[in-house]
Amino acid sequence: MSILIIGGTGMLGGELARVFEDQQPIVWGSDQLDITDGEEVFRRVTSVTPELLINAAAYNDVDGAERSGSRANLVNGYGVGHLARAVSAIGGTMVHFSTDYVFRGDKREGYSEDDIPDPQSAYAKSKFLGEQELQKRIPSHYLIRLSRLFGVKGTGPDVKESFVDKMIRLSESHHVLQAVKEEVSSPTYAHDLAYRVREMLDWGIPFGTYHVTNSGSCTWYEFAQQVLALIDWGGTLEPVPSDKFPRDAERPSYSILLNTKLPPVRDWREALKDYLITQGFI
Ligand SMILES: NC(=O)c1ccc[n+]([C@@H]2O[C@H](COP(=O)([O-])OP(=O)(O)OC[C@H]3O[C@@H](n4cnc5c(N)ncnc54)[C@H](OP(=O)(O)O)[C@@H]3O)[C@@H](O)[C@H]2O)c1
Incomplete structure (x- = not known):
């Protein structure tokens, strides 16, 4: 199958490129294609004619988007629409x-x-907006x-x-760290997600909407606690309320993504340990 990965220079895009390596995907970062340019997207994607396009590109600065919402909409919203229109064609x-x-x-x-x-x-x-653009423009989507x-x-x-890398970086220069004891959600290991994408395609599951995270959930504090315990950090981690770190964007308090359609992915703690071992942190 011919595969084009967009956002291939990102965390998830890089992992997808590795997981699909044997299929020799074409992998583009924003240097190769700016997805906000609709005409260019159509021209380039239709000239490559991939059977499968995986879009891992995004504007991911959650607080920055409060100040530059139009940029976020161009990349995360209309950019998705441009890709979907080309793939549909x-x-x-x-x-x-x-x-x-x-x-x-x-x-x-x-x-x-x-x-x-x-x-x-x-x-x-x-x-x-990106979800709506996708659903509107291409029925054959995941x-x-x-x-x-x-x-x-x-x-x-x-x-x-x-967050994991940030905690490790901070632990190298601090004896006391703080993490928000609120906001419950499920961590997702990029390798496990990329591998699950491959499985979903291999299994031929129906098009539609899916939730893929590792199993289990945690607050930011519990997430940090697990990271720092695994790397054997000797400092003190303090749980703090979310207003201790004023941020421009509002975050959901509870946003666990229930997976009701697919087999569960392994527990996030196991995945985290695997990541830390493969990166030589433990
Ligand atoms: N990170 C999270 O915690 C998180 C949480 C929930 C959902 N997600 C979603 O997961 C997906 C992957 O996120 P990630 O963390 O792997 O992202 P990431 O590491 O921040 O990488 C973002 C990618 O988007 C590309 N990009 C940005 N603007 C672009 C543009 N105008 N045209 C083309 N490419 C552009 C970047 O290319 P260059 O670097 O070459 O500029 C980079 O390859 C995204 O859909 C994101 O919204 C992420």
Whole structure:
């Protein structure tokens, strides 16, 4: 199958490129294609004619989007629409990723795939716009929501550092750290997600919306606690309320993504340990 990966210089895009390596995918970062340029997207994608396009590109600065919401909409919203229009024109399939942040965040038990999004922040609204663009323009799609991605950092200029890497970096220069004791969600190991995407395609599951995270959930504090315990950090981690770190964008308080359609992915603690071992942190 001919595969084109967009956002290949990002964390998830890089992992997808590795997991699909034997299929020799074409992998583009924003240097190769700016997805906000609709005409160029159509020209380049239709000239490559991939049977499968996987879009891992995104504007991921959640707080920055409050100030530059139009940029977030161009990349996360209309950019997805441009890709979907091109893939639809050549009769291909599109895989796209969204976030737990599209939900309001007041459902303690979590959100299933069919729950109605109610995005609160500019970033969340831009990602929901992307979901709508995808659904409107290409029926042959997989929309996969995830949360709290961690894994090997991408190679692109503006890629996001994961919470795990940030905690490890801070632990090297601090004896006391603080983490928010609120906001419950499920971490997602980029390798496990990329591998699950491959399985979903191999299994030939129906098109539609799916939730793929590792099993289990945690607050940011519990997430940090696990990272720091695994690397045997000798410092003190303090749980703090979310208002201790004022941030521009509102975050959901409870945004566990319930997976009601696929076999569960392994527990996040096991995946985290695996990541730390493969990266030589433990
Ligand atoms: N990170 C998380 O915690 C998280 C949580 C929930 C959902 N997600 C979703 O998961 C997916 C993957 O995220 P990630 O963390 O792997 O992203 P990332 O590491 O920040 O990488 C973002 C990628 O998007 C590309 N990109 C940005 N603007 C672009 C443009 N205008 N045209 C083309 N490419 C552009 C970047 O390319 P260059 O670097 O080459 O510029 C980079 O390859 C995204 O859909 C994201 O919204 C992530």
